[in-house]
Amino acid sequence: MTPITVLISVDSNSILLGAREFANYMKDLIKEFNLDPIVTVLETVSLGSYNGVVIHVLPDDVYYSVKSKEQVRKIVEEHLLKGRQVWDLMVNKELIRPAEKFEVKEVRIVTRNIGVIDPRNIEEYIARDGYFALSKALQMKPDEVIEEIKKSGLRGRGGAGFPTGLKWEFTAKAKADQKYIVCNADEGEPGTFKDRLIMEGDPHTVIEGMIIAGYAVGATKGYIYIRGEYYNSVENLRKAIQDAYEYGFLGENILGSGFSFDLTVRLGAGAYICGEETALLESIEGKSGRPRLKPPYPPQVGLFGKPTVINNVETIANVPQIILNGADWYKSIGTPNSPGTKVFCLVGDVNRRGMVELPMGVTVRQVLYGFGGGVRGGRELKMVQTGGLAGTFIGLDKLDTPLDYDSMKNHGVSLGSGVILAIDDSHCVVDIALNVMEFFRHESCGKCTPCREGTRIACEILERMTKFEGTAEDLDYLRKIAEVTADTSFCGLGQSINVPLLSLIDNFREEFLEHIEKTCRANVCKAVLKKPKVQTK
Amino acid sequence: MAVCETHKELYKELDEFIEKVKDKPGILIAVLHKAQEIFGWLPQEVQEYIAEKLGLPVSEVHGVVTFYNFFATKPKGKNQIKICLGTACYVKGADRVMERFLEELGVQAEEVTPDGLFSVHPVRCLGACSMAPVVLVGEKDFYGKVTPDMVSKIIAAYRRGGRNE
Ligand SMILES: Cc1cc2nc3c(=O)[nH]c(=O)nc-3n(C[C@H](O)[C@H](O)[C@H](O)COP(=O)(O)O)c2cc1C
Ligand code: SF4
Ligand code: FES
Numbered sequence: 001m002t003p004i005t006v007l008i009s010v011d012s013n014s015i016l017l018g019a020r021e022f023a024n025y026m027k028d029l030i031k032e033f034n035l036d037p038i039v040t041v042l043e044t045v046s047l048g049s050y051n052g053v054v055i056h057v058l059p060d061d062v063y064y065s066v067k068s069k070e071q072v073r074k075i076v077e078e079h080l081l082k083g084r085q086v087w088d089l090m091v092n093k094e095l096i097r098p099a100e101k102f103e104v105k106e107v108r109i110v111t112r113n114i115g116v117i118d119p120r121n122i123e124e125y126i127a128r129d130g131y132f133a134l135s136k137a138l139q140m141k142p143d144e145v146i147e148e149i150k151k152s153g154l155r156g157r158g159g160a161g162f163p164t165g166l167k168w169e170f171t172a173k174a175k176a177d178q179k180y181i182v183c184n185a186d187e188g189e190p191g192t193f194k195d196r197l198i199m200e201g202d203p204h205t206v207i208e209g210m211i212i213a214g215y216a217v218g219a220t221k222g223y224i225y226i227r228g229e230y231y232n233s234v235e236n237l238r239k240a241i242q243d244a245y246e247y248g249f250l251g252e253n254i255l256g257s258g259f260s261f262d263l264t265v266r267l268g269a270g271a272y273i274c275g276e277e278t279a280l281l282e283s284i285e286g287k288s289g290r291p292r293l294k295p296p297y298p299p300q301v302g303l304f305g306k307p308t309v310i311n312n313v314e315t316i317a318n319v320p321q322i323i324l325n326g327a328d329w330y331k332s333i334g335t336p337n338s339p340g341t342k343v344f345c346l347v348g349d350v351n352r353r354g355m356v357e358l359p360m361g362v363t364v365r366q367v368l369y370g371f372g373g374g375v376r377g378g379r380e381l382k383m384v385q386t387g388g389l390a391g392t393f394i395g396l397d398k399l400d401t402p403l404d405y406d407s408m409k410n411h412g413v414s415l416g417s418g419v420i421l422a423i424d425d426s427h428c429v430v431d432i433a434l435n436v437m438e439f440f441r442h443e444s445c446g447k448c449t450p451c452r453e454g455t456r457i458a459c460e461i462l463e464r465m466t467k468f469e470g471t472a473e474d475l476d477y478l479r480k481i482a483e484v485t486a487d488t489s490f491c492g493l494g495q496s497i498n499v500p501l502l503s504l505i506d507n508f509r510e511e512f513l514e515h516i517e518k519t520c521r522a523n524v525c526k527a528v529l530k531k532p533k534v535q536t537k
Numbered sequence: 538m539a540v541c542e543t544h545k546e547l548y549k550e551l552d553e554f555i556e557k558v559k560d561k562p563g564i565l566i567a568v569l570h571k572a573q574e575i576f577g578w579l580p581q582e583v584q585e586y587i588a589e590k591l592g593l594p595v596s597e598v599h600g601v602v603t604f605y606n607f608f609a610t611k612p613k614g615k616n617q618i619k620i621c622l623g624t625a626c627y628v629k630g631a632d633r634v635m636e637r638f639l640e641e642l643g644v645q646a647e648e649v650t651p652d653g654l655f656s657v658h659p660v661r662c663l664g665a666c667s668m669a670p671v672v673l674v675g676e677k678d679f680y681g682k683v684t685p686d687m688v689s690k691i692i693a694a695y696r697r698g699g700r701n702e
Binding site: 015017187188189190191192193196227228229230231266267268269270271272283284285286287288289290304345346347348349353354355385389419421423427432435436439442443445 | 562563564565566567569570597600601604605606607608622623624625626627628629660661662663664665666667668669676677679681
């Protein structure tokens with residue numbers, strides 16, 4: 001009999017629907033029926049868009065969507081055991097993978113292995129050119145590696161867009177007995193889950209990228225600082241690191257090159273501010289995560305006082321492919337100033353939510369309608385927040401803005417971490433503003449007064465407005481608070497609260513004024529008198 | 538404090554972990570993670586114990602514990618119900634889900650039910666935003682697209698012992 005392979009989608013969405021249990025249950029059943037010599041069950045990451053957990057049976061090329069263990073059992077008993085396809089659970093391939101109908105084509109660089117390989121199997125990664133880039137890099141001189149990354153134009157995907165090659169060069173040039181590579185996997189931006197899916201779906205790409213970075217700048221030790229809440233990512237990374245050691249990609253004298261590199265996972269403990277690079281370093285050092293004064297910047301004085309490269313997960317995941325295919329290939333994708341792709345997370349009131357990798361320069365509308373299938377349930381789109389919580393809120397007039405590192409400067413639309421949050425007309429602008437500011441207030445580390453007090457005052461004003469107690473002076477004061485806080489705060493958290501606040505006030509001023517007149521067009525505000533506060537301590 | 542037998546066991550487990558890692562730089566947070574995993578929360582005695590073992594001032598340990606949301610200085614319910622109030626969940630009605638949980642269990646946020654079974658915690662983004670609104674029970678049981686009507690069912694499942702029972 002021909003061997004059968006069953007792929008089960010175990011990405012974060014599917015896990016929510018019970019994919020882990022389904023996979024284990026299926027494996028048990030297969031043993032029970034003595035099917036194990038011919039059936040292999042593989043857990044992969046996302047197989048596409050769906051209602052239930054997607055299961056793909058090969059070589060029959062049949063897709064199922066399952067929602068219960070009974071349905072899993074049915075597939076095993078009918079399809080795998082008796083060879084009869086289960087029609088009522090089958091889903092149309094076209095519906096699962098609507099990529100063909102997509103207006104802008106997906107370009108998968110950092111997500112290329114996600115859903116394709118078993119993330120817990122290093123051999124599948126190697127089979128897809130895994131660790132080839134490392135071997136190629138080790139045959140280059142370190143400064144040639146840096147040169148290639150510089151030439152590619154790769155910029156930091158963690159939000160700030162700093163040129164990665166330059167950052168590496170600074171670190172390489174700093175003189176020290178020890179240097180470090182740190183991967184920022186503290187993804188805490190509400191709406192963002194791309195780093196998580198990359199680490200869960202293709203952990204070796206991140207590891208390979210970090211080793212290459214280490215070789216390029218002369219660092220022999222790396223840390224992945226990851227959110228403690230990301231259980232699956234941590235599990236997959238730890239397993240991947242262990243395997244990489246066994247295969248000789250980590251440890252002493254990697255692939256006989258004389259270069260050695262060690263990698264450790266460190267867990268965060270639930271503080272958004274630890275995503276800020278210097279706070280993150282404090283946290284790895286075992287301290288409270290309060291930002292440091294800059295300069296000196298981490299490439300000069302970083303972890304334990306040593307030169308350190310800090311890069312986002314997505315940035316690092318680009319590195320192996322650039323080394324493998326060359327800077328010119330990379331530059332042929334995206335826009336001249338922002339080469340390559342961006343992984344977008346589309347959330348909120350759209351028909352299809354999820355993650356998609358697209359060339360830099362796609363428009364908000366293309367993501368929203370091309371990938372997202374438009375607004376849910378026949379409502380009207382009201383606004384979109386791009387870039388994360390510290391990003392801009394835009395109205396419908398700006399939907400055709402191309403997204404790249406210049407869109408903030410040129411159009412007032414931020415790219416940030418790549419979140420696109422669609423908000424329909426059932427929501428109130430002032431209420432959303434309050435939710436955003438409560439987040440900042442809660443996550444303010446309290447080190448400096450402008451941020452600690454500014455976020456508190458902004459919340460108080462907005463809360464008054466949602467209770468229809470705000471005045472015209474309040475609105476002016478809110479503006480001022482946003483500006484002063486941004487100008488005088490110590491780190492990027494406080495410095496960026498003006499972006500969401502001012503874009504809300506400027507683009508939706510009318511709705512703020514209506515609240516002063518005691519009306520809320522979305523009918524939200526009279527109902528929110530007792531709102532739970534985001535207060536966890 | 539008289540250390541009872543079960544506590545002795547727990548301290549022993551913690552000791553073993555500390556022995557393994559104590560020479561690594563900046564290890565305090567990892568030790569606290571482990572301690573919370575063992576004890577469920579971080580009582581003052583445990584913090585003092587860790588401080589002594591690692592040769593750090595108690596004030597420093599306490600400072601770190603209170604800085605991070607993840608570390609608990611009060612006991613939590615057996616089943617911690619974490620409700621994401623991140624923006625993506627908020628626009629999908631997470632606040633109404635939160636209210637329903639508090640109502641059904643008759644507690645305030647962060648408070649433990651008298652039977653010790655539940656506590657409700659508003660949290661920030663759980664990184665599962667495409668399934669908003671998201672509720673996480675314990676560390677691994679995710680519920681997506683939660684509506685207030687689902688709340689009593691979720692609670693009932695844990696009264697019976699867990700998600701799949
Ligand atoms: C408040 C705050 C939170 C941040 N959170 C993250 C984060 O979760 N992940 C991340 O990669 N960068 C985050 N950053 C940006 C980092 O400070 C840093 O710029 C980034 O890790 C550099 O990597 P890159 O050059 O690869 O983007 C944050 C910055 C600030 C000010
Ligand atoms: S700006 Fe806010 S988060 Fe940053 S150091 Fe000041 S108080 Fe802390
Ligand atoms: S905002 Fe709720 S999971 Fe991300």
